[in-house]
Amino acid sequence: xxxxxxxxxxxxxxxxxxxxxxxxxxxxxxxxxxxxxxxxxxxxxxxxxxxxxxxxxxxxxxxxxxxxxxxxxxxxxxxxxxxxxxxxxxxxxxxxxxxxxxxxxxxxxxxxxxxxxxxxxxxxxxxxxxxxxxxxxxxxxxxxxxxxxxxxxxxxxxxxxxxxxxxxxxxxxxxxxxxxxxxxxxxxxxxxxxxxxxxxxxxxxxxxxxxxxxxxxxxxxxxxxxxxxxxxxxxxxxxxxxxxxxxxxxxxxxxxxxxxxxxxxxxxxxxxxxxxxxxxxxxxxxxxxxxxxxxxxxxxxxxxxxxxxxxxxxxxxxxxxxxxxxxxxxxxxxxxxxxxxxxxxxxxxxxxxxxxxxxxxxxxxxxxxxxxxxxxxxxxxxxxxxxxxxxxxxxxxxxxxxxxxxxxxxxxxxxxxxxxxxxxxxxxxxxxxxxxxxxxxxxxxxxxxxxxxxxxxxxxxxxxxxxxxxxxxxxxxxxxxxxxxxxxxxxxxxxxxxxxxxxxxxxxxxxxxxxxxxxxxxxxxxxxxxxxxxxxxxxxxxxxxxxxxxxxxxxxxxxxxxxxxxxxxxxxxxxxxxxxxxxxxxxxxxxxxxxxxxxxxxxxxxxxxxxxxxxxxxxxxxxxxxxxxxxxxxxxxxxxxxxxxxxxxxxxxxxxxxxxxxxxxxxxxxxxxxxxxxxxxxxxxxxxxxxxxxxxxxxxxxxxxxxxxxxxxxxxxxxxxxxxxxxxxxxxxxxxxxxxxxxxxxxxxxxxxxxxxxxxxxxxxxxxxxxxxxxxxxxxxxxxxxxxxxxxxxxxxxxxxxxxxxxxxxxxxxxxxxxxxxxxxxxxxxxxxxxxxxxxxxxxxxxxxxxxxxxxxxxxxxxxxxxxxxxxxxxxxxxx
Numbered sequence: 065x066x067x068x069x070x071x072x073x074x075x076x077x078x079x080x081x082x083x084x085x086x087x088x089x090x091x092x093x094x095x096x097x098x099x100x101x102x103x104x105x106x107x108x109x110x111x112x113x114x115x116x117x118x119x120x121x122x123x124x125x126x127x128x129x130x131x132x133x134x135x136x137x138x139x140x141x142x143x144x145x146x147x148x149x150x151x152x153x154x155x156x157x158x159x160x161x162x163x164x165x166x167x168x169x170x171x172x173x174x175x176x177x178x179x180x181x182x183x184x185x186x187x188x189x190x191x192x193x194x195x196x197x198x199x200x201x202x203x204x205x206x207x208x209x210x211x212x213x214x215x216x217x218x219x220x221x222x223x224x225x226x227x228x229x230x231x232x233x234x235x236x237x238x239x240x241x242x243x244x245x246x247x248x249x250x251x252x253x254x255x256x257x258x259x260x261x262x263x264x265x266x267x268x269x270x271x272x273x274x275x276x277x278x279x280x281x282x283x284x285x286x287x288x289x290x291x292x293x294x295x296x297x298x299x300x301x302x303x304x305x306x307x308x309x310x311x312x313x314x315x316x317x318x319x320x321x322x323x324x325x326x327x328x329x330x331x332x333x334x335x336x337x338x339x340x341x342x343x344x345x346x347x348x349x350x351x352x353x354x355x356x357x358x359x360x361x362x363x364x365x366x367x368x369x370x371x372x373x374x375x376x377x378x379x380x381x382x383x384x385x386x387x388x389x390x391x392x393x394x395x396x397x398x399x400x401x402x403x404x405x406x407x408x409x410x411x412x413x414x415x416x417x418x419x420x421x422x423x424x425x426x427x428x429x430x431x432x433x434x435x436x437x438x439x440x441x442x443x444x445x446x447x448x449x450x451x452x453x454x455x456x457x458x459x460x461x462x463x464x465x466x467x468x469x470x471x472x473x474x475x476x477x478x479x480x481x482x483x484x485x486x487x488x489x490x491x492x493x494x495x496x497x498x499x500x501x502x503x504x505x506x507x508x509x510x511x512x513x514x515x516x517x518x519x520x521x522x523x524x525x526x527x528x529x530x531x532x533x534x535x536x537x538x539x540x541x542x543x544x545x546x547x548x549x550x551x552x553x554x555x556x557x558x559x560x561x562x563x564x565x566x567x568x569x570x571x572x573x574x575x576x577x578x579x580x581x582x583x584x585x586x587x588x589x590x591x592x593x594x595x596x597x598x599x600x601x602x603x604x605x606x607x608x609x610x611x612x613x614x615x616x617x618x619x620x621x622x623x624x625x626x627x628x629x630x631x632x633x634x635x636x637x638x639x640x641x642x643x644x645x646x647x648x649x650x651x652x653x654x655x656x657x658x659x660x661x662x663x664x665x666x667x668x669x670x671x672x673x674x675x676x677x678x679x680x681x682x683x684x685x686x687x688x689x690x691x692x693x694x695x696x697x698x699x700x701x702x703x704x705x706x707x708x709x710x711x712x713x714x715x716x717x718x719x720x721x722x723x724x725x726x727x728x729x730x731x732x733x734x735x736x737x738x739x740x741x742x743x744x745x746x747x748x749x750x751x752x753x754x755x756x757x758x759x760x761x762x763x764x765x766x767x768x769x770x771x772x773x774x775x776x777x778x779x780x781x782x783x784x785x786x787x788x789x790x791x792x793x794x795x796x797x798x799x800x801x802x803x804x805x806x807x808x809x810x811x812x813x814x815x816x817x818x819x820x821x822x823x824x825x826x827x828x829x830x831x832x833x834x835x836x837x838x839x840x841x842x843x844x845x846x847x848x849x850x851x852x853x854x855x856x857x858x859x860x861x862x863x864x865x866x867x868x869x870x871x872x873x874x875x876x877x878x879x880x881x882x883x884x885x886x887x888x889x890x891x892x893x894x895x896x897x898x899x900x901x902x903x904x905x906x907x908x909x910x911x912x913x914x915x916x917x918x919x920x921x922x923x924x925x926x927x928x929x930x931x932x933x934x935x936x937x938x939x940x941x942x943x944x
Contacts, residue, residue, distance in 0.1 A: 099497020
């Protein structure tokens with residue numbers, strides 16, 4: 065599919081696919097099908113398909129092979145989203161997804177400490193770069209006024225001339241350098257070789273580590289071309305190139321050898337993109353394709369060797385060509401390409417790189433020398449990995465065997481390297497399109513096997529001569545090459561140790577294992593910050609002259625205040641519950657007095673069920689008492705007063721701002737026309753703010769499942785209390801006396817009158833719930849309050865006859881109601897994108913009766929709320 069799109073893109077130019085998310089906020093998912101993205105997409109999908117085939121045999125006997133394939137495909141999708149995204153914020157999301165899925169792949173063998181440690185290190189290093197990318201993206205959006213990468217290119221002059229340009233450039237480069245293992249962030253890549261070989265071949269040769277290279281290529285038209293950009297990118301790339309090449313020939317573990325050679329190759333790509341000339345960018349793209357072919361093949365060859373012999377130690381491997389002849393051919397072809405032998409794609413890439421560094425101006429002389437040294441050592445590393453294990457005499461105790469799903473993928477990649485080396489013009493069209501996108505102006509690529517006798521050809525010959533000398537003295541080079549005694553990884557380990565030490569020092573006073581302390585710190589901090597803002601707010605105090613106070617309003621407020629004080633002074637849990645219920649009913653009366661019947665019904669229902677839940681929970685606890693010193697209670701009172709002041713001040717300011725009347729007018733005007741409903745509250749919940757409602761019901765469902773699971777897993781409140789260090793009922797009885805009388809009352813069988821009344825009330829409550837649900841879009845009611853009423857009916861029946869009989873009466877399990885409700889809400893939410901509308905947009909059929917997706921959404925909300933209430937009530941009643 066991408067090959068077909070690439071042909072169209074090279075002929076007609078880029079294509080943009082945009083999916084609107086929140087058009088009023090300018091948010092959308094935009095995917096650009098241009099030359100640069102499609103070249104990377106082809107590498108991701110072609111090599112990914114070969115790796116999936118390879119992994120099917122490599123992990124055939126692994127009990128978690130299916131999990132590996134799921135992680136691999138998730139990573140592939142994340143990479144595709146990254147390279148095709150035109151929205152910089154969406155690019156960040158996919159960037160982080162690649163980091164998370166690579167964490168899963170590196171740590172696939174999670175039983176091994178090495179794998180877990182390597183996965184965590186890779187996640188931390190690349191995750192830190194992701195945060196830098198987020199900051200850079202936000203600043204770029206601020207500077208350019210758009211989230212589109214294509215549109216940002218048109219504002220490149222404005223961005224580069226901005227006083228914060230250097231900050232944005234450094235943040236972007238931090239993201240690219242951490243992802244593509246550039247010095248000094250290179251240390252995570254060799255340790256990531258703890259991943260299974262298929263993951264190493266895919267992530268660390270052709271995809272994940274190339275994400276940073278892609279970012280540099282994509283950002284070059286936006287941020288490139290300045291002395292700061294050129295110096296930083298070119299300098300870091302050159303250092304990484306030499307460092308990785310030197311370290312690669314020191315290794316005896318074949319995967320680590322290939323890892324360091326990958327670091328060096330990534331340095332070459334970074335250096336070329338840093339130069340930023342037409343020749344350098346084209347060379348980087350050719351080198352990118354060449355490296356993906358030969359390095360992917362070599363990783364897979366090393367995987368076969370490890371799979372069949374159980375070793376990756378080059379000093380213990382020899383003569384494998386007899387048992388693995390096809391693998392030897394694939395390894396040899398890939399090694400020749402990596403060494404830059406003529407008529408291979410590696411030679412084309414190396415020759416292009418030499419052309420670029422020779423034209424680098426002031427950088428030319430020393431970049432050329434460093435590139436020759438690095439290319440010679442990289443060629444040596446390729447021969448050691450792809451040729452050396454197959455020479456000599458085989459160890460007769462080993463019986464390696466070849467399997468076609470293992471040898472076919474590396475053979476295909478190595479063959480592609482040879483074919484492109486013979487027919488390099490095959491890359492002209494795709495690389496021309498990619499170079500045009502990276503450089504910002506039209507670029508034509510013309511690759512050929514022979515360009516005549518040029519300085520680059522002479523450098524290639526010099527490199528091959530140095531390679532021959534290096535291969536003949538490889539053991540001496542391994543022994544004498546400089547090995548840094550104090551590397552970047554030690555800096556990382558030291559920083560991590562210092563962070564751990566700091567955490568151990570500050571954790572005891574901060575983590576006191578007291579929920580009250582945690583809440584107190586949070587609310588106190590919020591109150592101290594918020595009270596000042598509220599007190600200086602323009603609307604603070606302005607509400608008093610404009611609000612008339614009626615006598616019955618004063619009475620309700622006094623009831624609320626009295627209930628709050630009674631709850632604080634209560635000496636039993638039941639008294640506190642009743643006092644809090646009084647506060648809740650007073651708030652409901654306030655809603656009713658101010659013309660909000662929907663809110664009043666909901667508040668009455670919530671308070672009734674809350675009181676019931678409190679009774680079911682608090683009956684297990686001992687009575688209240690003075691458990692803290694007067695000074696502590698005084699402190700808590702001050703904190704509570706501060707929080708109350710903050711909340712009250714915010715409410716006053718919100719009520720007196722210009723936004724409130726504007727919102728009221730908007731909803732009153734558009735509710736009947738856009739939402740097709742006269743009940744503004746319900747229209748807001750299921751249409752205008754449906755995304756909020758979807759999140760709320762999801763949280764409710766999660767909480768109900770958590771309560772149910774917690775009570776089941778702990779065996780009930782007694783065991784839970786013991787695990788938390790509390791008293792069991794026997795201990796509580798001995799130390800604090802008997803619990804409140806209502807708890808004992810709950811343990812007695814309900815009266816016959818109560819049961820008879822329940823049988824009559826339950827169907828009436830369910831009918832009333834259905835009535836509220838159906839009328840809710842135009843009259844007071846709706847799915848939320850309807851679900852609460854249905855849940856109350858279930859709770860009443862469960863208390864009278866037990867939860868098991870209540871389930872039979874309800875004809876369905878509460879968790880089933882919960883699941884079906886969530887599915888209905890999600891299905892109604894996803895209907896709009898199917899017809900090209902933004903997510904959660906309402907769809908209506910107005911004749912003969914107005915029906916729309918908000919109605920289905922409301923039914924889903926009703927079922928979720930019913931399921932949540934029923935599940936929690938049943939779980940608590942069963943814990944008698």
